[in-house]
Amino acid sequence: xxxxxxxxxxxxxxxxxxxxxxxxxxxxxxxxxxxxxxxxxxxxxxxxxxxxxxxxxxxxxxxxxxxxxxxxxxxxxxxxxxxxxxxxxxxxxxxxxxxxxxxxxxxxxxxxxxxxxxxxxxxxxxxxxxxxxxxxxxxxxxxxxxxxxxxxxxxxxxxxxxxxxxxxxxxxxxxxxxxxxxxxxxxxxxxxxxxxxxxxxxxxxxxxxxxxxxxxxxxxxxxxxxxxxxxxxxxxxxxxxxxxxxxxxxxxxxxxxxxxxxxxxxxxxxxxxxxxxxxxxxxxxxxxxxxxxxxxxxxxxxxxxxxxxxxxxxxxxxxxxxxxxxxxxxxxxxxxxxxxxxxxxxxxxxxxxxxxxxxxxxxxxxxxxxxxxxxxxxxxxxxxxxxxxxxxxxxxxxxxxxxxxxxxxxx
Amino acid sequence: xxxxxxxxxxxxxxxxxxxxxxxxxxxxxxxxxxxxxxxxxxxxxxxxxxxxxxxxxxxxxxxxxxxxxxxxxxxxxxxxxxxxxxxxxxxxxxxxxxxxxxxxxxxxxxxxxxxxxxxxxxxxxxxxxxxxxxxxxxxxxxxxxxxxxxxxxxxxxxxxxxxxxxxxxxxxxxxxxxxxxxxxxxxxxxxxxxxxxxxxx
Numbered sequence: 097x098x099x100x101x102x103x104x105x106x107x108x109x110x111x112x113x114x115x116x117x118x119x120x121x122x123x124x125x126x127x128x129x130x131x132x133x134x135x136x137x138x139x140x141x142x143x144x145x146x147x148x149x150x151x152x153x154x155x156x157x158x159x160x161x162x163x164x165x166x167x168x169x170x171x172x173x174x175x176x177x178x179x180x181x182x183x184x185x186x187x188x189x190x191x192x193x194x195x196x197x198x199x200x201x202x203x204x205x206x207x208x209x210x211x212x213x214x215x216x217x218x219x220x221x222x223x224x225x226x227x228x229x230x231x232x233x234x235x236x237x238x239x240x241x242x243x244x245x246x247x248x249x250x251x252x253x254x255x256x257x258x259x260x261x262x263x264x265x266x267x268x269x270x271x272x273x274x275x276x277x278x279x280x281x282x283x284x285x286x287x288x289x290x291x292x293x294x295x296x297x298x299x300x301x302x303x304x305x306x307x308x309x310x311x312x313x314x315x316x317x318x319x320x321x322x323x324x325x326x327x328x329x330x331x332x333x334x335x336x337x338x339x340x341x342x343x344x345x346x347x348x349x350x351x352x353x354x355x356x357x358x359x360x361x362x363x364x365x366x367x368x369x370x371x372x373x374x375x376x377x378x379x380x381x382x383x384x385x386x387x388x389x390x391x392x393x394x395x396x397x398x399x400x401x402x403x404x405x406x407x408x409x410x411x412x413x414x415x416x417x418x419x420x421x422x423x424x425x426x427x428x429x430x431x432x433x434x435x436x437x438x439x440x441x442x443x444x445x446x447x448x449x450x451x452x453x454x455x456x457x458x459x460x461x462x463x464x465x466x467x468x469x470x471x472x473x474x475x476x477x478x479x480x481x482x483x484x485x486x487x488x489x490x491x492x493x494x495x496x497x498x499x500x501x502x503x504x505x506x507x
Numbered sequence: 508x509x510x511x512x513x514x515x516x517x518x519x520x521x522x523x524x525x526x527x528x529x530x531x532x533x534x535x536x537x538x539x540x541x542x543x544x545x546x547x548x549x550x551x552x553x554x555x556x557x558x559x560x561x562x563x564x565x566x567x568x569x570x571x572x573x574x575x576x577x578x579x580x581x582x583x584x585x586x587x588x589x590x591x592x593x594x595x596x597x598x599x600x601x602x603x604x605x606x607x608x609x610x611x612x613x614x615x616x617x618x619x620x621x622x623x624x625x626x627x628x629x630x631x632x633x634x635x636x637x638x639x640x641x642x643x644x645x646x647x648x649x650x651x652x653x654x655x656x657x658x659x660x661x662x663x664x665x666x667x668x669x670x671x672x673x674x675x676x677x678x679x680x681x682x683x684x685x686x687x688x689x690x691x692x693x694x695x696x697x698x699x700x701x702x703x704x705x706x707x708x
Contacts, residue, residue, distance in 0.1 A: 164611045165652065194655065207562055207570045215562035225558045275555055287573050293656075294649035295572050346570040354575040355638045357645040361630070364699065370624030372635070372695075376702040469707040477706050481623070484614070484630040489704075 158187055159254060167195030167293075170237065172258025175386045175405065180432075181440040182232070183261035185316050190323045191237055191259065194294035197343055201319075201327035204291065206311070210349035213278030220327055223311060226268040226276075231310065231333070232439040234262040234407045236379045238336035238363045242487035244471060244494065246480070249506045252390035256494060256506070262407070262440035263324075265331045266314025270347075271306045279349060287354045288330050291345035298339045299353035300332065304377070308333050308438075311344065334409030334438035335377040336489070338363055361484050368479035381408035381468050382491035383416055383443070383460035394502035397451035402429070403444040408462035412436065415461040416443040422455040422495070423470075429458070437463075454498040455507065468493055574644040578689035581643070585684040586665025588672035594662050595669050598651045607631075607673050613652075617673045620694055633674025637699055639691035643667045643683075664688065 156177035163169045171190040173183055183189075190196075201220045209215035237259035243250055250256025270286075279302075286305055290296040300309065310331040313320060320326040325342030332339050338358055353359060353375070365373040383406035388394055402420075406413045412435050417426035429443040443458070459468040471492035495507040574580040595603075604610055607617030619629030632642055647663045649655050658666065668683040677683070677691060 165613075168612070168652075194649065194652075205566075207566050208559075209562055209567070209570075215566075216559040217562050217566050218559040222558045222560075226556060272555075276558060287575075289570070289573060295655075297573060297648070346573070348573050350575065350579075352575065352577075354573055354579075354644075355641050357636075357641055357649075360638060360641045360699075361636050366623060366628060366630065367700075368624075370628075371698045371700050372623075373702055374699045376704065378702075378704065380704060464705075466705055473707045481626070481628045483628075484635060 156187060158189065159258070160190075168193055170259060172254050173261050175253045175258055175260070175384070176389050176392065178386070181262050181405070181442050182316060183263055185263065185318070185321045185324070188261040188263060188315075188321065188324055189235075189237065189259050191337060192292070192323070193296055194292050196322050197292045198322070199291060199327060199343060204327055204345070206328060206344060207346045208273060208277050208349075209346075210286075211280040211283040211351065212274070212349050213280060216277045218273070220313060223268055223273070223313065223328070226272050228266055228268055228314075229310065230264055230266040230314070231331075232262065232264045232436050233331060233333045234260060234379075234438065234440050235331075235337045235340055236260045236382075236407070236409075238338055238376075238379070238488040239486060240337075240379075241382075241384075241490050241492075241494070244492055245474065245478075245487040245490035246482065249494075250390065251506050253384055253386050253494075256390070257384045259337070260405075260407075260440075262405075263315050264317065265310060265312040266317075267310040267312030267331065270309040270311050270330070273311060273347075274305070274349070277349075282351045283349045285350045285353050287348045287350055287356070288339075288341040288344060289346040289348070290325075290341050290343040292343050295345075296338075296341060296358070297354070297356045298341055298358055299350070299356065300339060301353075302349075304332065304335070332377075334379060334411075336363060336379055339377065363485065363488055364483055365478065365488055366481045366483040368481065372483065376489050377409075379407075379409035379489065380491045381410065381413070381460050381462040381466050382406070383413075383458040383468055384494045385418070385456050385458050385496055388456065388498065388504045389496050390504055390506045392504045394449055394498065394504065396502065397449050400447050400449055401444050402447045402456060402458075403442065404458050406431075406441045406443055406458070406460035407439065408460070408464075408466070409438055410466065411438065411463040413441040413443075413460050414463050416441075417459050417461075418443075418445045419457045419459075420447065420454045423457055423493075426459070449498065451500065453500060456496045456498065456504075457493050459493050572644075572648050574640055574647070576638045576640050576689065578640060578685055581640070581685040581688065582660045583685055584660035584664050585682050586661050586663070586668050587682050588665070588668040588677070588679040590661075591665035591667070591669025591672075594658070594666050598658070599666065602652060607670065616670055620674070623695070623698070631674070632670055633676060633694070635695050637693050637696045639667065639671060639676075639683075639688050639693055642670060643688055646670075 156174045158171035160171035173187050173189045206218045240259035241257050284302050285299050287299045312329050312331045328344045330341040330344055365376055385404035387403045402418055406416045416429040418429045419426045429445040432442040435441050461467050474492050497505050497507045602613035603616050609615035616632045619631045619634030622629045646666055664683045671677040672679045
């Protein structure tokens, strides 16, 4: 659609020098007697472009380590550089087990079978005919801040908490799709499978599925990014990232979990008695200060805003408290709404730094009354034994230490 | 002619809200109108939008990977540890090592039994994984890492048998197939507990 005032047929200044000179002289006249010569013309800006990019001066980026299996691994969101609650899609953390597949949405489809009355196949176009919903939800890798649990705290918030992102997801409730196929009475679980090279698969109990799980094709107003499951993924609000199956290709309704590697081994939690917890789906209430945070520098004493993110896989955040003295005293932070369930909530608190040493901490409380614990509390119960994939489901309080020279470090 | 009239009538009904429920998937599959929907009588209580098409044999053939702990989804096939050793040495050894000890980013597959209660737990297929079907399923869907999907069912049975034999869980002579595999009892099977959280009071 063409906007009349900005049509491509407007004369360009360099091809019509007379127009330009007249423009300059008018500008000079406008300045009156104060200016004797015509002012230098302000340079015209860049032209339009079909798909926007940020300023080249902005450098916030995901980070990731080197690996002998580059297609397998994770990249982390630069939480210290972000505002508000929505993670730009380009900066959403990644976790892949066999690389990002290239999938054509025109040929991709979803098989729904198992304990259903009518096994069905849906194309992307089919799924978009169902009534859609858009919901803001975080996705957090089960292993996010696992190094904190282990006792190797992250030097900055990207390293310590960057396997966390928050987006508006658009799609169809999985319940709607299941109703279309008709559940058989024996149905208790579903198994979801991706169309990536390793066909990532996970089992989900049916009560969660019927509650709030989405089959999503939209992310922050546009199609999912390839790294986030293009063209179709599962969104399982509040539950560990791995179960939000990307590149979704099949859903099988079953009477039991299928004990895939990810649920039967990798994302289990090894306890001190040698037993392991499994199907620990919920990501419990957690918060972290993102400014000031590790590796940032304060420009001398004075006013600052302490700001961070809080979330709970069990619902809404109801309160966030901030301490600047290692947890001796706590002040209630402001929650910058909207406060949505199973979504990131931004909190903030004005702070006057007196130039002395300070230990900054945040703790959150969710609508179930659950209070974010300390690392000591978690370690006392869960111990320090690494499972097959290290430490998962850690949600302890994070401390940032402000030094007299303004440097902020981890503790 | 009579049939045509019926379908014209159905077409009109489909424009109304109630008729959306009448349009069954079986009817959609036959949208050329050559026969009546088979089961429109009970349609109203189930199908709501008549979106999607009935799954066919080709769809199931394309998605034949999911395997459950009771053996649901396992294809017919067979293999022993002796046969699996040859496949392991060809397809697995470069990453997981001669004795399944792992290397770099590739996890160990053997050992660790008895270690889970110690300060240095070694969770492996042998010491940790609760179901043999999980081993078969993961090898089948995701291995070898660089070329997943290339092993045939017999080869997956054989490699699984070799991994279990290396861990002392089955004898080298045992033939794994779609019946014997789900019957294998893994040593750590009964040491998983449900989620007790919130666990911090």
